[in-house]
Amino acid sequence: AKWVYSFGDGAAEGRAGDKNLLGGKGANLAEMCSLGLPVPPGFTVTTELCSYYYEHGQNYPDELKQQVAEALAKVGDIAGRHFGDKDKLLLVSVRSGARASMPGMMDTVLNLGLNDETVEALAKDASDERFAWDSYRRFIQMYSDVVLGVDHEHFEEILEDQKARLGLELDTEITAADWKKIVGLYKAKVEEELERPFPQDPQEQLWGAIGAVFSSWMNARAITYRRLHDIPESWGTAVNVQAMVFGNMGDTSATGVAFTRNPSTGEKALYGEFLVNAQGEDVVAGIRTPQNITEEARIAAGSDQPSLQKVMPDAFNEFVRIADVLEQHYRDMQDLEFTIERGKLWMLQTRSGKRTAKAALKTAVEMAGEGLITPEEAVTRIDPASLDQLLHPTIDPSAERNVVAVGLPASPGAATGEIVFTSDEAEDLKKQGRKVVLVRVETSPEDIHGMHASEGILTTRGGMTSHAAVVARGMGKPCVSGAGTLRVDARAGTMMVMGQTFKKGDIITIDGSNGQVLKGAVPMLQPELSGDFAAIMEWADKIRRMKVRTNAETPADARMARSFGAEGIGLCRTEHMFFDEERIIAVREMILSDSEDGRRKALAKLLPMQRADFIDLFEIMAGLPVTIRLLDPPLHEFLPKTEEEIAEVAAAMGVEPDKLRHRTEELHEFNPMLGHRGCRLAVSYPEIAEMQARAIFEAAVESARKTGNPVVPEVMVPLVGLVTELNYVKARIDQVAKDVIAEADMPIDYLVGTMIELPRAALQADKIAEKAEFFSFGTNDLTQTTFGISRDDAAGFLETYRRKGIIEQDPFVSIDVDGVGELVRIAAEKGRRTRGDIKLGICGEHGGDPASIRFCEDVGLDYVSCSPFRVPIARLAAAQAAV
Numbered sequence: 001a002k003w004v005y006s007f008g009d010g011a012a013e014g015r016a017g018d019k020n021l022l023g024g025k026g027a028n029l030a031e032m033c034s035l036g037l038p039v040p041p042g043f044t045v046t047t048e049l050c051s052y053y054y055e056h057g058q059n060y061p062d063e064l065k066q067q068v069a070e071a072l073a074k075v076g077d078i079a080g081r082h083f084g085d086k087d088k089l090l091l092v093s094v095r096s097g098a099r100a101s102m103p104g105m106m107d108t109v110l111n112l113g114l115n116d117e118t119v120e121a122l123a124k125d126a127s128d129e130r131f132a133w134d135s136y137r138r139f140i141q142m143y144s145d146v147v148l149g150v151d152h153e154h155f156e157e158i159l160e161d162q163k164a165r166l167g168l169e170l171d172t173e174i175t176a177a178d179w180k181k182i183v184g185l186y187k188a189k190v191e192e193e194l195e196r197p198f199p200q201d202p203q204e205q206l207w208g209a210i211g212a213v214f215s216s217w218m219n220a221r222a223i224t225y226r227r228l229h230d231i232p233e234s235w236g237t238a239v240n241v242q243a244m245v246f247g248n249m250g251d252t253s254a255t256g257v258a259f260t261r262n263p264s265t266g267e268k269a270l271y272g273e274f275l276v277n278a279q280g281e282d283v284v285a286g287i288r289t290p291q292n293i294t295e296e297a298r299i300a301a302g303s304d305q306p307s308l309q310k311v312m313p314d315a316f317n318e319f320v321r322i323a324d325v326l327e328q329h330y331r332d333m334q335d336l337e338f339t340i341e342r343g344k345l346w347m348l349q350t351r352s353g354k355r356t357a358k359a360a361l362k363t364a365v366e367m368a369g370e371g372l373i374t375p376e377e378a379v380t381r382i383d384p385a386s387l388d389q390l391l392h393p394t395i396d397p398s399a400e401r402n403v404v405a406v407g408l409p410a411s412p413g414a415a416t417g418e419i420v421f422t423s424d425e426a427e428d429l430k431k432q433g434r435k436v437v438l439v440r441v442e443t444s445p446e447d448i449h450g451m452h453a454s455e456g457i458l459t460t461r462g463g464m465t466s467h468a469a470v471v472a473r474g475m476g477k478p479c480v481s482g483a484g485t486l487r488v489d490a491r492a493g494t495m496m497v498m499g500q501t502f503k504k505g506d507i508i509t510i511d512g513s514n515g516q517v518l519k520g521a522v523p524m525l526q527p528e529l530s531g532d533f534a535a536i537m538e539w540a541d542k543i544r545r546m547k548v549r550t551n552a553e554t555p556a557d558a559r560m561a562r563s564f565g566a567e568g569i570g571l572c573r574t575e576h577m578f579f580d581e582e583r584i585i586a587v588r589e590m591i592l593s594d595s596e597d598g599r600r601k602a603l604a605k606l607l608p609m610q611r612a613d614f615i616d617l618f619e620i621m622a623g624l625p626v627t628i629r630l631l632d633p634p635l636h637e638f639l640p641k642t643e644e645e646i647a648e649v650a651a652a653m654g655v656e657p658d659k660l661r662h663r664t665e666e667l668h669e670f671n672p673m674l675g676h677r678g679c680r681l682a683v684s685y686p687e688i689a690e691m692q693a694r695a696i697f698e699a700a701v702e703s704a705r706k707t708g709n710p711v712v713p714e715v716m717v718p719l720v721g722l723v724t725e726l727n728y729v730k731a732r733i734d735q736v737a738k739d740v741i742a743e744a745d746m747p748i749d750y751l752v753g754t755m756i757e758l759p760r761a762a763l764q765a766d767k768i769a770e771k772a773e774f775f776s777f778g779t780n781d782l783t784q785t786t787f788g789i790s791r792d793d794a795a796g797f798l799e800t801y802r803r804k805g806i807i808e809q810d811p812f813v814s815i816d817v818d819g820v821g822e823l824v825r826i827a828a829e830k831g832r833r834t835r836g837d838i839k840l841g842i843c844g845e846h847g848g849d850p851a852s853i854r855f856c857e858d859v860g861l862d863y864v865s866c867s868p869f870r871v872p873i874a875r876l877a878a879a880q881a882a883v
């Protein structure tokens with residue numbers, strides 16, 4: 001089998017389309033080579049080898065050695081250098097590269113091939129002894145850390161020690177002789193830790209590094225990252241071995257990263273950072289503050305550090321040209337890594353750039369405008385879930401800002417929360433329902449869980465491409481990075497700035513769009529949904545087939561949903577209208593009465609309130625469809641819990657509290673979710689359904705009279721399993737409709753339909769459709785009853801299931817296509833067979849989940865219904881499903 005793919009000198013065995021085999025980095029290096037761009041020669045060991053490695057007890061196939069040796073020789077021929085050569089020395093980098101980029105998760109080794117002898121060869125070849133020894137010490141440090149497992153802090157300690165001894169501040173001030181000495185100390189440290197010397201044989205170094213990359217696929221950080229991003233373990237990583245080029249060969253050398261457009265705003269302008277005389281990780285490590293690439297960006301940032309454009313104009317111009325070639329070629333914003341070695345530009349990576357939702361919209365809309373992509377493509381370029389970011393609040397511009405520090409605007413949106421200094425604290429407090437802002441000197445991949453648990457992230461060190469910035473943008477969390485005036489002492493639990501001390505638990509606000517750190521909580525504004533957002537949504541609305549409705553019962557939610565583009569209400573949960581302080585007493589009265597008479601008395605009090613609710617909703621929805629569901633939850637949810645509450649209801653009903661307490665006990669259920677709920681309530685107490693139907697129809701009459709905008713209410717019966725249940729309830733509803741029509745002397749159009757949320761209903765859907773004019777799939781209950789797992793109790797063990805690979809996705813979040821989905825499919829088919837024009841929709845949580853929405857498109861549902869904040873997501877996801 002072929003395990004190794006070469007690239008270099010304008011040719012490559014792989015292509016951009018080979019991501020599955022070569023990983024993202026390897027595939028794009030191959031592609032850049034084929035485009036004739038300056039890429040150091042190298043080779044990629046495939047992801048298939050990673051799978052082989054794990055399937056064979058971490059062993060390689062026999063033929064691998066030979067293939068690597070041949071590829072390495074080829075690299076040497078192109079570079080005119082060879083491993084271990086005393087004159088023309090070849091050094092390589094070894095990097096991981098999975099299919100999906102996993103920032104910071106995997107490890108990199110640079111300068112591989114250096115040892116006590118070859119370091120002299122490098123010094124001679126480069127005519128720079130200081131550079132050679134600096135490279136060697138970097139190699140020992142990196143290799144020891146990621147391959148040999150010697151903590152990098154050991155080396156930092158030695159370096160700090162030596163700098164203090166020499167009275168130096170910057171690494172760049174250290175001389176060749178001192179680096180030489182530090183190398184000696186480093187090697188001694190390694191030998192002390194491992195009881196064997198640092199490996200000198202380049203071949204041994206190479207195989208050690210390759211093995212470390214494959215092993216790091218299974219390290220805890222990588223596993224966590226995959227879990228958070230739904231990346232299957234089976235994908236594996238590739239390894240890229242590439243001839244080194246050096247950004248640390250003095251002041252005509254540099255290394256940097258850039259985006260072809262601004263990844264934060266989407267603005268079309270080359271955007272990036274670089275460091276002179278530096279290597280690889282220096283830029284992202286946030287140790288030195290990087291410089292801007294373009295003059296424009298430098299001026300905008302108010303930086304007095306010269307730009308790349310200024311200090312290396314030739315390399316800069318070449319870089320601008322290549323950035324443009326790559327963006328045109330990939331037809332997307334690119335994230336680039338480059339190194340300049342003594343004035344010569346080398347490209348080390350290109351990939352589609354991670355961006356904020358705002359930037360994604362802007363780039364997609366502008367690229368469509370430039371004719372680079374079509375509007376359909378623009379619509380598919382936006383991750384629907386990311387729209388969430390845009391729906392986040394920003395700080396009210398008229399609010400008073402008590403600014404205590406300013407850092408970089410690393411990821412947009414504003415966040416308020418209690419200060420925490422560690423990721424574990426963040427997670428703990430989040431579990432208690434508290435909102436936190438994670439404050440760190442800098443973040444590392446170990447902080448992913450804490451970043452997830454936080455409202456926002458604040459760091460005191462690092463640039464726009466630091467770990468915190470990159471990861472926060474990906475997560476859609478507000479982030480301010482590099483707020484250098486803050487002094488964070490995590491151990492003491494304090495943050496000091498301008499003579500003020502903040503402690504853990506103190507409230508701060510960060511503004512990720514301008515980098516400000518503010519004391520206390522600050523008033524926020526809801527986002528504007530215009531401009532690029534509106535353009536994409538308009539295209540999406542043209543493309544999609546399914547309608548998008550909302551689950552809402554309050555006027556505020558209904559209005560919000562309308563402003564987000566909802567095309568009606570797909571689920572009004574009437575029980576939510578009963579928890580109002582004033583109403584709950586009447587509701588309890590109704591439940592606790594032991595006679596129909598008593599219930600009717602209480603219901604009479606509720607009728608006008610319900611009617612007023614529905615009038616509001618009908619007016620807000622202005623003629624759009626509104627589905628109102630009859631009372632559904634188990635009654636125990638309404639029962640009085642405290643003695644005080646019992647006394648209150650007893651007084652209202654004029655009965656003894658003792659009697660009520662007794663009735664409460666009678667109503668107790670062991671499994672209320674499988675108990676007396678849904679249409680079973682309407683069968684037991686038809687007067688409840690009748691009151692609600694009356695409120696609906698009277699509201700329809702009144703709002704039609706008032707607005708001239710007749711609604712067609714859709715009355716929905718929950719938790720039906722038997723067609724006879726629906727028959728019984730529907731007869732009551734129809735009777736009430738008839739009465740109200742006669743009383744009002746006005747025709748009303750209405751539909752009666754049912755939820756499909758029990759397996760039996762799905763299987764009997766053809767019979768049920770004889771009565772039901774629409775189906776709405778209640779996939780929350782349908783998931784619960786299909787799996788036989790409780791939606792309220794499952795979260796804990798489902799997480800274990802996910803971790804152990806038993807399930808890939810929480811079925812309450814994303815629809816289980818094979819099981820629950822199959823029932824939906826059967827019901828949709830059966831329903832249509834009986835009633836060709838039956839309206840089909842979904843109103844479970846899945847109605848706002850992009851993957852589930854795709855499934856709904858496949859089954860041919862007419863609409864999805866979701867919570868107001870998910871409406872834009874659903875509009876976009878429905879369009880993507882239809883493309």
Ligand code: PEP
Pocket residue numbers: 571573632757777778779780781782843844845
């Ligand atoms: C459902 O079961 O999917 C549903 C929408 O109803 P509820 O969540 O109110 O039970």
Ligand code: MG
Pocket residue numbers: 757778780781
């Ligand atoms: Mg339900």
